[in-house]
Amino acid sequence: MYRPLADRVVIITGASRGIGRATAKELARTKARLVLVGRDTQALDAVVQETRRLGAESYAYPLDVRNFEAIRVFSQWVLKTCGTIDVLINNAAVGKYGRFLDLTMDDWDNMVSTNLLGLVALTQAVLPTMIQNRSGHIVNISSIQGKRATATSSAYSATKFGVMAVTESLQREMRQYGIRVTALCPGSVETDFDGFPGSEKINPLTPDDVALAIRDVVETDGRAYVMETVLMPVWGP
Numbered sequence: 069m070y071r072p073l074a075d076r077v078v079i080i081t082g083a084s085r086g087i088g089r090a091t092a093k094e095l096a097r098t099k100a101r102l103v104l105v106g107r108d109t110q111a112l113d114a115v116v117q118e119t120r121r122l123g124a125e126s127y128a129y130p131l132d133v134r135n136f137e138a139i140r141v142f143s144q145w146v147l148k149t150c151g152t153i154d155v156l157i158n159n160a161a162v163g164k165y166g167r168f169l170d171l172t173m174d175d176w177d178n179m180v181s182t183n184l185l186g187l188v189a190l191t192q193a194v195l196p197t198m199i200q201n202r203s204g205h206i207v208n209i210s211s212i213q214g215k216r217a218t219a220t221s222s223a224y225s226a227t228k229f230g231v232m233a234v235t236e237s238l239q240r241e242m243r244q245y246g247i248r249v250t251a252l253c254p255g256s257v258e259t260d261f262d263g264f265p266g267s268e269k270i271n272p273l274t275p276d277d278v279a280l281a282i283r284d285v286v287e288t289d290g291r292a293y294v295m296e297t298v299l300m301p302v303w304g305p
């Protein structure tokens with residue numbers, strides 16, 4: 069059973085470009101009320117304009133997800149501005165690949181702080197509202213690298229395996245409140261994520277492919293919900 073998102077308040081992190089931007093545009097078509105998060109204010113504002121042109125109520129909120137105090141202030145702002153929080157899409161992340169001995173502790177710190185701790189802090193900030201509402205949906209954008217690591221992906225995969233663990237544990241804790249927690253694990257996507265130009269990837273998914281899968285997940289309703297989706301390109305090497 070599907071329920072259109074219309075009027076539900078959806079936070080999307082990493083909405084300034086790539087998968088987050090495509091998701092904002094896809095959900096704007098459902099008339100969701102969007103709160104778009106990222107650090108690049110100009111890019112965020114452009115996405116807000118795009119989503120408003122598609123008919124959505126949409127706000128930009130510049131935020132670095134590594135700033136946990138700012139996240140607390142942010143969640144209060146969303147509640148004051150929109151009245152509630154129905155869906156959180158934890159999409160913001162950074163990725164750096166490299167041989168284990170070439171990755172610095174700063175690289176590890178940046179990836180863990182952004183991809184794992186940022187996701188944890190945002191989830192902690194929105195869950196009290198969802199628990200009170202006895203309804204809500206957290207969608208964690210993990211990766212195929214969160215299910216199997218490859219040579220040079222140690223740090224990135226460690227954060228995405230961490231995302232899978234947090235997701236699975238929260239699924240068990242949150243069922244009693246009617247809160248859905250989903251992990252979405254895409255394969256290669258045509259964005260410039262991790263400094264590898266999207267145009268050089270072989271048969272990648274497009275950001276729109278992932279956005280459609282996210283829309284599917286958040287519109288699934290009734291007694292059922294999607295716990296995990298692995299999304300791979302049909303063709304590949």
Ligand SMILES: NC(=O)c1ccc[n+]([C@@H]2O[C@H](COP(=O)([O-])OP(=O)(O)OC[C@H]3O[C@@H](n4cnc5c(N)ncnc54)[C@H](OP(=O)(O)O)[C@@H]3O)[C@@H](O)[C@H]2O)c1
Pocket residue numbers: 081082083084085086087088105106107108109111131132133134158159160161162163182209210211212253254255256257258259260261262
């Ligand atoms: N592309 C792929 O092949 C692929 C495959 C599997 C999974 N994924 C996952 O998909 C998600 C989106 O990736 P993408 O490909 O769309 O990458 P992208 O185009 O590089 O976008 C990443 C987004 O994250 C935001 N971000 C990064 N650090 C942030 C911070 N500290 N605070 C707030 N926002 C931050 C960026 O915004 P600002 O720069 O404005 O802050 C940007 O909007 C990530 O979770 C990634 O791990 C990607």
